[in-house]
Amino acid sequence: MLQRSQRVLETIPVGSLGLIPLKSCQQLGQQVNDYLVKWRHSSELEHKSNIAFTGYERDSYLIEAKTPRFGSGEAKGSLSDSVRGNDLYLMVDVCNYSLTYQLYGYTNHMSPDDHFQDLKRVIAAIGGKARRITVIMPFLYESRQHKRTARESLDCALALQELVAMGVENILTFEAHDPRVQNAIPLYGFETIPSTYQMVKGLLENVQDLQLDSEHMLVISPDEGGMSRAVYLANVLGLDMGMFYKRRDYTKLVKGRNPIISHEFLGEGIKGKDMIIVDDMISSGDSVLEVAGELKKRGAERIFVFSTFGLFTNGLNQFDEAYEKGIISRVLTTNLVYQTPELLKRPYYINCDMSKYIALLIDTLNHDVSISDLLDPYDRIQALVKKYEARQPILDD
Structure with a gap:
């Protein structure tokens, strides 16, 4: 992995960084936050005291988002803090079936549809006040239904269009089943990232x-x-x-x-x-x-x-x-x-x-710097192989 210390990130951040992992993604979000806090506390950036870098170095970038449900299964989204002017990164795992809620007294496991609706509720709670919204959705919602055969729905394309209509500027996903689904939103940021x-x-x-x-x-x-x-x-x-x-x-x-x-x-x-x-x-x-x-x-x-x-x-x-x-x-x-x-x-x-990689992507995007070199791991893999063949320890670099 390319070290954070090797990145020259002196451009003014897009906005004060905010990380909103939904309940489905809390553990991964906490790990990402820990990296961001560690890097920014140890950063020797000379402009950190500048007003343009207000809120740059904090003890946590996490913003709590809640999506409580009523007994009928209906829900709402709410935020614990103000997000006005923030550069927000929302994380959601649509495959986390371990979460449950009560529906007319029955226990219901959350489906990808439930998680996607909760994501939209949180975006609605932001209310257009953020400077920029980026959604990090590792498993792209409905990505297996990416093309039409006969009379079928195009669920993934519709979902992407819904997100950008709500104000999302960038969508980061990993190993999209078919990256061509990004053609549904050609004027917005869409990255499918390798692991x-x-x-x-x-x-x-x-x-x-x-x-x-x-x-x-x-x-x-x-x-x-x-x-x-x-x-x-x-x-x-x-x-x-x-x-x-x-x-x-x-x-x-x-x-x-x-x-x-x-x-x-x-x-x-x-x-x-x-x-x-x-x-x-x-x-x-x-x-x-x-x-x-x-x-x-x-x-x-x-x-x-x-x-x-x-x-x-x-x-x-x-x-x-x-x-x-x-x-x-x-x-x-x-x-x-x-x-x-x-x-x-x-x-x-x-x-x-994958938490360190995601943190590096977020840190770079917050500075509005290109992530192209992060998306191609060729050189980093070659360095790993050389260490392995030389019987050198493979450190968490």
């Missing part, structure tokens, strides 16, 4: 005997949709890549999808090599485990799964079984979405922390 650096770092920190060359390792895309991610990782690490494509039965619909008949492989030899399967999300996990099983049948050695979002919608039992059978060695996902305590205890699981 490649943190994934590679997590693997190198936890597995000591990797041979990072094309003779011993292969990058795998589980389907044609993930090709760009696999190509990028293969190029960065100097590896070859392969791809599976799904043969589907288009005469049937099962839970809204055409069932997969088989996975066909395209690529170089697999036998005796370690594999990195790269995907944007693990939903049920069926697809990635089927691909891992196919790789094992073809003679693959260890299999490492990289996925930005670990949703595990069908639980962890099938992953436990795959690990016990030696089909998978490690699973790496980020803390951008809710992680169950059970997942964090699994021996095969590696948690990749």
Whole structure:
């Protein structure tokens, strides 16, 4: 990671920094706040006493937002402090199903729809008084419904248009399922951010005997949709890549999808090599485990799964079984979405922390400085690999 001390941030901030993590994102928001407080207290910025930097150095940038609900399930948004003239960063995890509310006496788990409505309530509570609003939504709401097939809704595009109509200027998300959805709001800021650096770092920190060359390792895309991610990782690490494509039965619909008949492989030899399967999300996990099983049948050695979002919608039992059978060695996902305590205890699981990266993005944007160099982790990954091959410790730089 590029160090905060290496950033030259002497431009006047857009406004006094305010961080509003919704309840769904409180733990990650607290970690981001801790980095921001630490950096700005230790900063030797010569203009900190200038009136234009009022509120620059504080003990906390967190602003509490509440979204209480009535017994009928209706709700409202409220803020604990004034946000007039502030540069605000709202954080929301639309996949946090652990939160509940009472609905006519029943306990209801919050869905992505509930979280998105709460986000809009908080923006409404801001009431147009902020200098600028940026939404950090790691898992892009309704991003799996990003294109129309026959008579269908375009939920993600509509959601983006709703946000900018309410005054949001920038939207930051991670590994959008299809980045072309930004065409719905072409005149506003939209960034889809990779987690490649943190994934590679997590693997190198936890597995000591990797041979990072094309003779011993292969990058795998589980389907044609993930090709760009696999190509990028293969190029960065100097590896070859392969791809599976799904043969589907288009005469049937099962839970809204055409069932997969088989996975066909395209690529170089697999036998005796370690594999990195790269995907944007693990939903049920069926697809990635089927691909891992196919790789094992073809003679693959260890299999490492990289996925930005670990949703595990069908639980962890099938992953436990795959690990016990030696089909998978490690699973790496980020803390951008809710992680169950059970997942964090699994021996095969590696948690990749994204809080420092998010803090660096916020700190840079608050100064109205380009984040282009932060969005391409190529040089930072190369530095990691050199340290790893030289058997030097990989520090949290």
